[in-house]
Amino acid sequence: MKQKIIIVSHCLLNVASKVVMYEEKDMEAEEDLRKRFIKKAVDNGIQIIQMSCPEFTLYGPKRWGHVSEQFDNIFFRNHCKKILIPIINQILEYKNNPDRFxxxxxxxxxxxxxxGVDYTCTGKSWYGCITGRDDKVMDIVHDVSLCKSEGILIQVLRESLMECGLTDIPITSLFAEEPNKCLDLVDE
Ligand code: SF4
Structure with missing residues (x-):
């Protein structure tokens, strides 16, 4: 029987890498789904490859939450590309042995x-020094929202997969409001 493999974002297995979050309700819903997803994958004998966290490996554990516009630059994209090389190589090697994997x-x-795969966070005025913007800080915070788009690592991942001719690998996401997106992937 073939060994089934999934590739996951780093914090799906290690939440210590995440930005510190304060919205307990959101965190609980995501954590609940994360546990269900991992349990289902493990129970079904599915192997798990963990990507690197692009944010932790650049900014560490004390970073602020960012929006995708801040990461949409050549430096962050190059960092993503670099940390994805071992992942792409592993995918290629497993794909080279289709009788087993x-x-x-x-x-x-x-x-x-x-x-983000289906949703990322956006905020056009989310940048700069907070001091001196006292009256506008909450406006800027409220300007941050979810939008239907991909995060930067996922964009770079898609490009890297395409460059290697890996166009048939589904990419989905963990999202508490749409739990079946990830749970269906690890069905038996
Ligand atoms: S950048 Fe990705 S892996 Fe890192 S904490 Fe955010 S969602 Fe998780």
Whole structure:
């Protein structure tokens, strides 16, 4: 029987890499789905490859939450490309042995400016020094929202997969409001 494999965003297995979050209700819903997803994958004998976290490996654990516009630059994209090389190489090697392995897909994290697949967060005025903007800070915070678009790591991942001719790998995401997107991927 073939070994089934999924590739996941780093924090799907290691939430210590995430930006510190304060919205407990959102965190609980995501955490609940994360546990269900991992349990289902493990129970079904599916192997898990963990991508690197592009934000932790650039900014560490004390970073602020970002929006995708901040990461939409050549430096962040190059960083994503670099940390994806070992992942792409592993996918290629498993694909080179199709009698033994099956790549089921890739799972990102909706809402993330990096790993969002169907949704990322956007905020056009989310930049600069906070001091001196006292009266506008809350306007800027409220300007941040979810939008239907991919995060930057996922964009670079798609490009890297295309360059290698890997066009048939489904990419989906963990999103508490649409749990079946990720759970269906690890069905038996
Ligand atoms: S950048 Fe991706 S892997 Fe890192 S914490 Fe955000 S969603 Fe998770």
């Amino acid at each position: 099956e790549i089921l897909g890739i799972v990102g994290i909706d809402g993330s400016p990096s790993c």
